Amino acid sequence: MSAPVTVAVPSGRATGLPSVHPVDPGRDAAVVQSWLAHPASSWWGMPDHDVDAVRAYLRAVGDDPAQQGWLLRRHGEPIAYAETYDPATVLLTDVWDAEPGDVGMHLLVAPPPAAGASGGGRVHCLTSAVMRAVVEHCRDVLGARRVVVEPDERNTAVQRKNAEVGFRALRVVDVDGKRALLSVLDTGRIGRPDDDGPAAHLRPEHLEPAQRHLVAKAIAEFTHERLIAPRADGDAWVLDAGDSTYRFRARVHALEHWALDEASLTRTRAGSPVPIDAQDLVLALRAVLGIPDELLGTYLEEIASTLASAAAKHRRGGPSAAQLARGRSDGDVVASFQDAEAAMTEGHPAFVAANGRIGFGLDEYRAYAPETGGRFRYRWLAARREHTHLALAADRTEAQHWAAELDAATVAGFRATLERRGLDPAGYTWFPVHPWQWQHRIAVTFAPDLGRQDLVDLGEGPDEHQPQQSIRTAFNRSRPARSYVKTALAVQNMGFLRGMSPAYMRAAPAVNDWVAGLVEADPVLADAGFGVLREHASIGYTGDAYHRVDVVSPQRKMLAALWRESPVPRLAPGERPITMAALLHRDARGRSVAAALVEQSGLDAVVWVRRYLAAYVRPVVHCLTEHQLLFMPHGENLVLVLRDGVVSRVFMKDIGEEVVVVGDVAVPAGTERIVQPADDDEAALGVFTDVFDGVLRYLAAILDEDGVLPAAQFWRLVGECVDGSVGRTRPIDFRVPDFEHSCLNRLQLRNTVQMVDLSGQTESLIRAGRMPNPIGRR
Template identity: 35%
Template structure:
């Protein structure tokens, strides 16, 4: 078996069929759903224009002479929720007549629409592979049937992650450029297959450990590795004639060790600046980001964030050295500020899962190359993060915010299952959700001018013993925490030597993180699920969300100027198109740095009055 992969199937593993085991019907159904998502999102991002033909019927006319017709329901922010079974493709037949046929082929749709979108052949071909990889995983899930939401309710945080289906906004959300089909079955979250991590010793001239004040390098190693493993690893260094004290130890993902480290750092390995120690005994499950691993053998041990040189959801999934170096100091700064706030610590009991220690390894040659693509500079290092299991109450279940959007193969939404199981009236349950999620986020935004980029994986909800939302968990601080460039006395001294880790931005941009990640990125999809399965109309859903924002304002009248500065109730908000960025703007050229998104028009804000 591959190093780092447990060969025996564990109880929570899910069979991920080879494509040869996927039926044509499952492939077509996966394509139909993905096509509906593509039509809806690409029109939403103004890549394509939807023509309203009345009575819920729409069409998209393409430069290629092809037209796609469909039925859709208008939603918040000007989004169209496309009905997959209604899609039809009309083209010109051999006799010059127009022929309409049911449409399910999302790959054909990409090629049909390429010139209308304005992308080039190279980008379209590479994006085609991302679409195909995404459809392959979706088809395998359809073939297998998936797990009913009623069974998902009893799963722990790490195992629930393996049942999720990827990023909401991005169409090709499981592209994973660099992974083979075998790699997907071994390392992707949907396989549910535990992974053992490889450990390396990195010479101190190349690697650097950092931790929060209470965590020494020795303490991290003692916490993460049992005594027998520590002794075995130390023995490998001494047997090779090397001084163990001259090295810092770090885990590495087994795929990364095989595909990136042994090639890019071949000279360091040959000169014993990097030494392979072996596998640790603990097994980990990957989350939806793939590179963040949760320990399932010893749950109290830290989550580990590891670089992977694969391209997925817009960027190469490495970890920049300035992020590994800055993670502990950012965590310590946030703790000093937020852990002394009674509203967060006592009233809402908000949990901030700190990134408490890290190892930074810079490439000794490529870091001196001007303009070197960032994918080559982020191949080795790690961040240790506090795990959910160490902070949750005994009777508390913690689930990602994104999990509420999950729909099983029978069409049942996870959010509806949670509401039914709680026995609460849907509006009461939703009010608890809005209060739990929004009050802490808005408090930090308005009082401190800070946001956490609270997307569905960074934001977790803790549910009480009745199944009601009870408190908020936030994670992934480094490179995702932003602060306003306006002076905010409540922030106190800031770690200014890490400006590139704590970027200063205009208040309107800080606000946009909250708008995009919570309201556009999640509530846009949650509202129709609640309308369909909980009988809470979308208009009422948005009124409740707006009322929560207003309740926060009433609670903090002393921050009235900041309510205006970071106004979430404005009539229009900028539109940031993630799919458009990949297909039209960024494409697939190597870049020296991750880039900032730029707005493309505006969206009507459902939180605005009236």
């Protein structure tokens, strides 16, 4: 923002717009106070301020070098008050990645006169003229390239005026104690409304960078999985794909990880430039990718959906890497936790078709995609007990469970609904379902069950939830100490229809209890601060026709849910959580959260990485070699606990469906499905594939590319950590020279509908030879 303006030439005279003048607190406080006291100005939240309080407020604005107050006049009469501010230092410091030339703006227009008042009635289009005058003032006097506003999301009247002058809505954010619709105006577009509607993200300026990023990622990951092989050509690389030639610069890191320079990527056909297109690349590589003919359309649709999602993320922008690393300036750890969850742009670092979500329309994408940062309320059903299994952790009774997850008034309302229908509430239990699932699946696929009143619709619950990167899971924003809720969601996404099996859910709390008991009793894990977020309750309904026959079908996985502990109650003062996926995230300008965290900590990068590895890699290796436990420890399954920018400990989640016991270990009755014995080489792949290849190869390259820590030094630290983490029960040698290269995209390409059998995951894996071990003995 420009330096404060102390004297301004009144703007608007040449255009017939209102003129803009610096506010004079002594002279103007009374009129501004009268406007603020009017009910029409309730969005400012200052109805009780008297003239002295408003005068003090205006003076405080004027004394702040990052803010300015302005009075607008029409025919010499005051008609509006405006504030401008530097969004890099005021109000939006947590949610807006400010650039030079950005100006924030607030506007208060004089309320309409009362009926019969002297001086004339309402002036037609006055607010539009005021808005136009203010944004032109920001451009012409303050030198603004962009103007950013954050009206309350409920204030639809001002949002219409914003759109009329050219503001485009980006996303809903938490700021200044409200849910605000962050919106931006490029001052070169003043007066040109952003009228492309809900599909505005599909314009070329948003799709082109999405295409570029996805094609670069596809080339990198398909090369990593040895499906394609670019050839060197001078200081660049070339890939021939069908009738097209792709040329780019890249560095190749350990584990055959390709870091492509996206800006250098070009595509030509017969020597002439052609647009970069991810679907064209897939079709050109169809033979080597090996997609079955009958599933090709599904994969192409997931690619299209991933592009649409990336284009929407590009249009909305997001917080900077530094903002995500720093967290909320007001110390709100819950808000900063969920800011990061919504800011992630990648979906999954390895999968190319990572954001399929086939089944979501435009409205549903805005409501339920994690990157929108939206909120929703679960639909609740009453499910007849004889057809429903509610499983609970050993330390939780049913009464305790519902008391923890639902208010007494909500339960009373549920019971009253049943009683009005002449049903006995004692014969039912409560069942959360995702609103998309209710509308598209439950109310249709389970219509007979609703007709029999085996299922009864109870309406929306009161708590607002925010979607997480794991698309089926949501975080409780109304009561953050309450559990995450994970429900079946029958959309096709990243190689699976995202259902949940009632049979799997039945055993989930017992599995979690057993794993948590091992973790809590282990002094090595206690020293590392390692914890698990237990899935301490689950529910599944099997009274439908689909469970009356012994035939596997997607419909058998459409009515199940679980509750998982929130990390919030387990945080100490000075700690804040963040998804581990954030370590692999780059913001809109290419800056990494990992590098920002190292900088924020003030520590040497070696020390920072060593502490991260001790909190993450050490527990994973120890659990495998001491307890023969393998988790699924990828980015979205880990919650990092930060203190002063340093990872101090971690929480593991998603235990029930994904933990595996790889040795002959006694487990509680009913949980035997988690036992899948494997030899040392197979067991070690749980670390080599999921940790080294799935997380650390990306982080090592990011820190190296950003000049934070050379990759060779990073892998030396990994080797030291692994050496000190191996337990005595099964001392697996992780220093072997190479290991089998297990490939994730090959799984999805082989079967885009169900890429693995969850009951026998190791048998489903696809290997592509052996991979040199970056910590192997040479």
